[in-house]
Amino acid sequence: MAQTPKFSDRPRILVVGGGYVGLYVAHKLQKKVKAHGGIVTLVDPLPYMTYQPFLPEVAGGNIEARHAVVSHRMHLTDTELITGKVTRVNHGSRTAVVEPSDGSEPFELTYRDVVISAGAITRTFPIEGLADEGIGLKTIEEAVALRNQLLERIETGSLMEPGPERDRALTFVVVGGGFAGIEALAEMEDLARAAVKKNHRLGRSDIRFVLVEALDRIMPEVTEDQAKWVVEHLRSRGVQVKLNTSLASAKDGKLKLINMPDKTPADEFETDTLVWTAGVQANPFVRNTDFPIDERGRVRANPELRITGDDGPLDGAWTAGDVSAVPDLSGGGVGGFCVPNAQHAVRQAKLLADNIYAERYGVGRVREYKHKNLGAVAGFGQYKGVANIMGFGLRGLPAWLAHRGYHGMAMPMFERKFRVVTNWILGFVFGRDTTQLMDLQTPRRAFHEAATPPPKKQETPSLDKDRTEDTEKAKPKAKAKA
Ligand SMILES: Cc1cc2nc3c(=O)[nH]c(=O)nc-3n(C[C@H](O)[C@H](O)[C@H](O)COP(=O)(O)OP(=O)(O)OC[C@H]3O[C@@H](n4cnc5c(N)ncnc54)[C@H](O)[C@@H]3O)c2cc1C
Incomplete structure (x- = not known):
């Protein structure tokens, strides 16, 4: 283990993960703790918080990728920031091991209080070929890649002759009918529609979108009637919605679907684009800590x-958000716990910051978390959506406006809100941006080509040279003859 680099030796509140919870906790505490001679240290492998509800809109080209993330350096100016992963925590000795993102030697950090806010990761199942062929929608990089993949496949497909190869290129599959999956699918369908309008070699009917959902309904966050309406809405847009269906194999992009629950064969087809949004699970890093974990890994x-x-709360150890099992005192949670969503994460973060401050510095009092879910809003592309706000259902344009209004307000930091709203205004004026960025995986290609001398051409013999060689060749012959 490397020696601890020269980080602050002030009493530390260590925040593990700078997503919703981590960003708000650090932002709320950084100045107050500094004033008391302490320090807030935030460790995250990413230098930004990702506003995950905007990932579908980034994949759909409505929001510029950088505008959907919040820079830690820009907004946590009084926080000690470390770009790396916490790989272990030993609360007994109040130490955490940090693995820097630049690949340098791991080191140990000591702390007085710790906040475990490492969120969730995509939950997958051992399905043949899924790891190689699939892509999730949990990071900004995945959203950017998805947008480019869709536009690239449409462009490439438009150059192909009709047939199985073109069908494969123009088939887009989303597995998982939760909020994230449906929003992603709807945004991608809208983007595809806009892209084919500008490509005279293709029509919308050449493109196939498939939704695969293992249960008999989608979107558990809205009422059953609303969920049925969403299915009809997607079907009216040409999306094949396959309920009670699951993915059995994705080997080499050849999808095998099975009926649920009897697991009989359902359908087989090929695709180059398989988006997996079938749920999340608490970040498994917490298994490398001495904290109590429940049966679901939270x-x-x-x-x-x-x-x-089992023996009660640990001193100096706090948690919130998707990584944690927080009792839902409002009585609405699944299994008695808060569901993993941003609504809870933000509110828990704000209370957690107040509670640490009250506990450590005696200002205010430690309170319990109680929040009744306000409902959910979802956008399905321009002017379309569904919402369930405190039991009040909305569809179409009003739901879409509620979605934009809510998320426009909920985006952290004024400058980010402003950037996002500006994106929306630009989209309203100029339409959806369907520009595909090239060479994202190989950004040095153009320079490499420019800087590499052209391969030596095989010398084309000049006529004169031919003649000389012929004469040379002729000489010995002539000699031999002679
Ligand atoms: C596509 C999508 C759409 C969504 N839409 C909605 C919505 O409309 N409404 C809603 O309420 N919720 C929505 N959610 C859910 C919401 O985004 C999450 O509930 C919320 O992000 C949870 O916040 P968190 O702070 O617990 O975790 P996160 O925001 O995920 O933050 C976790 C952070 O921990 C970091 N981290 C991970 N491992 C380590 C480690 N070992 N060491 C240090 N740092 C680590 C990560 O890099 C990340 O920055 C959506 C989620 C997705 C994926």
Whole structure:
């Protein structure tokens, strides 16, 4: 283990993960803790918080990728920032091991208080070929790649003769009918529609979108009637919605679907684009800590957001967001716990910051987390959506406006809100941006070509040279003859 680099030796609140929870906790505490002689340290492998509800809109080309993330350096100016992963925590000795993102030697950090806010990762199943062929929608990089993949496949498909190869290129599949999957599918379909309008070699009917959902309904966050309406809406846009269907194999892009629950064969076809959005699971890094974990791999918490074992809460250990099992005192949660969403993450983060401050510095009092879910809003591309706000259902344009209004307000930091709203205004004026960026995986290609001398051409013999050689060749012959 490398020696601890020269980080602050002030009493540390270590925040593990700078997503929703980490960003808000650090932002709320950084100045107050500094004033008391302490330091907030945030460790995250990414230098930004990702506003995940905007990932479908980034994939659909409505929002510029950089505008959907919040830079830690720009907004956490009084926080000690470390770009790396926490790989282990030993709360007994109050130490954490950090693996820097630049690949340098891991080192140890000591702390007085710790906040475990490492979120969730995509939950997958051992399906043949899925790891090689699939892509998730949990990071900004995935959203950017998805947008480019869709536009590239449409462009390439438009140059192909009709047949199985073109069908494969122009088939786009989303597995998972939760909010993220449906929003992603709808945004991609809108983007594809806009792209084919500008490509006279293709029509919308040449492109196939398929939604695969293992249950008999989609979007558990909205009422059954609304969910049925969403299915009809997607079908009216030409999307094949396959309910009670699951993915059995994706080997080499050849999808085998099965009926659920009897697992009989359902359908087989090929695709180059398989998006997997079938749920999330608590970040498995927490298994490398000495914190109490529940049967679903979440860090156990009490309503005060303290990490809690069988013998009660641990001193100086806090958690919130998707990584944690926080009791839902409003009575609405699944299995008695808050569901993993941004609505809870933001509110928990703000309370957690207040509770740490109250506990450490005696200002205010430690309170319990209680929040009744306000509902959900989803956008399905321009002017389309569905929403369930405190039991009140909306569809179409009003739902889409509610979606934009809510997320426009909920995006952290004024400058980010402004950038996102500007994107929307630009989209309204100029339409969806269907420009495909080339060579993202090989950005040095153009320079490499320019800087590499052309391969030596095989010398084309000049006529004179031919003649000389012929004469030379002729000489010995002549000699021999002679
Ligand atoms: C596509 C999509 C759409 C969504 N839409 C909605 C929506 O409309 N409404 C809603 O309420 N919710 C929505 N959600 C859910 C919401 O985004 C999450 O509930 C929320 O992000 C949880 O916040 P968090 O802070 O717990 O985790 P995150 O925001 O995921 O942050 C976790 C952070 O921890 C970091 N990290 C991971 N491992 C380590 C480690 N070992 N060490 C240090 N740092 C680490 C990560 O890099 C990340 O920055 C959506 C999610 C997705 C994927």
